[in-house]
Amino acid sequence: MDPNILFKYALQVRDRSYSPYSGFRVGAALKVAGVEEPVTGTNVENASYGATICAERAAVLAAIARYGKVPFEAIAVVADAQPYVVPCAACLGVLAEFCPADFPIYCCNLEGIQKVLQLRDLLPNPFRLERP
Numbered sequence: 001m002d003p004n005i006l007f008k009y010a011l012q013v014r015d016r017s018y019s020p021y022s023g024f025r026v027g028a029a030l031k032v033a034g035v036e037e038p039v040t041g042t043n044v045e046n047a048s049y050g051a052t053i054c055a056e057r058a059a060v061l062a063a064i065a066r067y068g069k070v071p072f073e074a075i076a077v078v079a080d081a082q083p084y085v086v087p088c089a090a091c092l093g094v095l096a097e098f099c100p101a102d103f104p105i106y107c108c109n110l111e112g113i114q115k116v117l118q119l120r121d122l123l124p125n126p127f128r129l130e131r132p
């Protein structure tokens, strides 16, 4: 899929961001293997700030609710940020649960895709539950 399509979906869903506390509106679009239309998510804040859900996690959870644990191919994330927005550490941990180290993350601002990173660039050593 053309990553610019992913960007457009992320930009569109960002309009539905519920972010009255931070004013920081974020949109994310996730490409699911074998599914044409990207699954989108936006940030939803809460008066109890810690209950806030980021756009990227909203997209991952929506994709799993709809399709189960299927391979994800890429994600685009957009906010009014300079030079671009990157997923927070909690979202990277959730992505690492389901995606390979070379999973592409399209980091965008309102003008478009500004940087393509791989999951390993942002989270080189993800936590894994491995008991001795």
Ligand code: THU
Pocket (backbone or CB within 6 Å): 019, 022, 024, 025, 026, 042, 043, 044, 045, 052, 053, 054, 055, 056, 077, 085, 086, 087, 088, 091
């Ligand atoms: N946020 C996201 O949705 N994704 C990110 O990658 C960074 C942060 C949201 C959480 C909160 O609603 C607002 O942005 C400010 O932190």
